[in-house]
Amino acid sequence: MKIISFQRGMPFHEILTDLQKKVMTKTERLPWRCYDDWSCLCIKENIYEQHCEHFRRYEAMVEENVTVSVHAQTENEDEIPxxxxxxxxxxxxxxxxxxxxxxxxxxxxxxxxxxxxxxxxxxxxxxxxxxxxxxxxxxxxxxxxxxxxxxxxxxxxxxxxxxxxxxxxxxxxxxxxxxxxxxxxxxxxxxxxxxxxxxxxxxxxxxxxxxxxxxxxxxxxxxxxxxxxxxxxxxxxxxxxxxxxxxxxxxxxxxxxxxxxxxxxxxxxxxxxxxxxxxxxxxxxxxxxxxxxxxxxxxxxxxxxxxxx
Missing domain, CATH: 3.40.50.200 (Peptidase S8/S53 domain)
Structure with missing residues (x-):
């Protein structure tokens, strides 16, 4: 999964419409998850790789879907000398x-x-x-x-x-x-x-x-x-x-x-x-x-x- 953040102030819905025309195909149903309020979307890695040139046109920030952990202390384990x-x-x-x-x-x-x-x-x-x-x-x-x-x-x-x-x-x-x-x-x-x-x-x-x-x-x-x-x-x-x-x-x-x-x-x-x-x-x-x-x-x-x- 790739996480893409578009520049603030850009018309997010217009960008999506443009991308859908160029990226969406019959076999690529729902390739992304959108967050309109902060101009971000999550897209499958393989779809991004196939169409990355279209995303780059918008100078968007692309991030990896990194692992996030809660700040709980894990239980200690026995040390084996x-x-x-x-x-x-x-x-x-x-x-x-x-x-x-x-x-x-x-x-x-x-x-x-x-x-x-x-x-x-x-x-x-x-x-x-x-x-x-x-x-x-x-x-x-x-x-x-x-x-x-x-x-x-x-x-x-x-x-x-x-x-x-x-x-x-x-x-x-x-x-x-x-x-x-x-x-x-x-x-x-x-x-x-x-x-x-x-x-x-x-x-x-x-x-x-x-x-x-x-x-x-x-x-x-x-x-x-x-x-x-x-x-x-x-x-x-x-x-x-x-x-x-x-x-x-x-x-x-x-x-x-x-x-x-x-x-x-x-x-x-x-x-x-x-x-x-x-x-x-x-x-x-x-x-x-x-x-x-x-x-x-x-x-x-x-x-x-x-x-x-």
Whole structure:
């Protein structure tokens, strides 16, 4: 459609009569819509192109039929962080979003009132008291941030998250507390346990806890470590998915541990996720890589369950 405005003061009706004689044919019925009061008409694009020389005689202004929008604010959409896109979560969502899969996050605690998390947190336990830091909240968002037209979305946005706090505000814990956290997760029948932490030395007790979780069919995911050297424990244990960090180009991050025990790689550089105070923040680390894999495992478990229904 073309919109044509004739010069003010020109005899609009005489112009129309002249154009009708030259433009209108038997096959070109009602080729235009007229607005007499302001000397304008709208004409079909093909008719204008066929007879444009007649319109040009009148030195008229010709405009395109542009799109016009109301000044309403459109509803926000969830941002899909690059890591979630990278692991192919959007494609996998067609077969389920991890609905009902139980994921324990053994960490520094989670901001349970964050608008992108509160609907996904279904329980948990505190083995440590006092002030939290944002590490656990960040890890949680990567796994389960909700599809709620706000903030971001996680890898498995319909999974059920369990906040298992075992670390203090400085990100420190003890082996005995970690054992408690694993025992609780086993007893409460978690499907996936995310462990974005590590220590350099082998522990027989921790190895046995890992073995027991495996016997119960729990998927264990752990960060490889940020030393740039050898993979730490528990990622290094058999039966644990040890995850190294990569950047947006798919290259192993310089800080990421590597080698034996690092059997998976996932995004861990400039990862946007939830942060206390209904905020969002970008962090680097294998701690960010591991929850991408935990989310993928939740999606896989959910798909298998859906097939059995």
């Amino acid at each position: 690059w890591g979630v896109r990278y692991v192919g979560a959007e494609r996998l969502w067609r077969k389920g979003r991890g609905e009902g899969v139980k994921v324990a996050v053994i960490d520094t605690g989670i901001s349970r009132n964050h608008f992108d998390l509160k609907g996904r947190i279904k329980g948990g336990v505190n083995f440590v008291r006092g002030k939290q830091n944002g590490h656990g909240t960040h890890v949680a968002g990567i796994i389960v941030a909700e599809m709620n037209q706000r903030g971001i979305v996680g890898v498995s946005p319909e999974a059920h998250l369990y906040d298992v706090r075992a670390f203090d505000h400085e990100g420190k814990s003890s082996l005995s507390t970690i054992l408690q956290a694993l025992q609780w997760s086993i007893a409460n029948q978690m499907d996936v346990i995310n462990m974005s932490f590590g220590m350099p030395q082998y522990s027989e007790a921790l190895a046995r806890a890992v073995e027991k979780a495996n016997e119960h069919g729990i998927v264990l995911v752990a960060s490889a470590g940020n030393s740039g050297g050898e993979v730490e424990y528990p990622a290094r244990y058999k039966g644990v998915m040890g995850v190294s960090a990569i950047d947006q180009s798919g290259k192993l991050a310089s800080f990421s541990a590597r080698g034996k025990g690092a059997n998976m790689k996932a995004p861990g550089v400039e990862i946007l996720s939830t942060w206390p105070g209904n905020q969002f923040k970008k962090l680097n680390g294998t701690s960010m890589a591991a929850p991408h894999v935990s989310g993928l495992m939740a999606l896989e478990i959910g798909r298998k369950r859906n097939k059995k229904k």
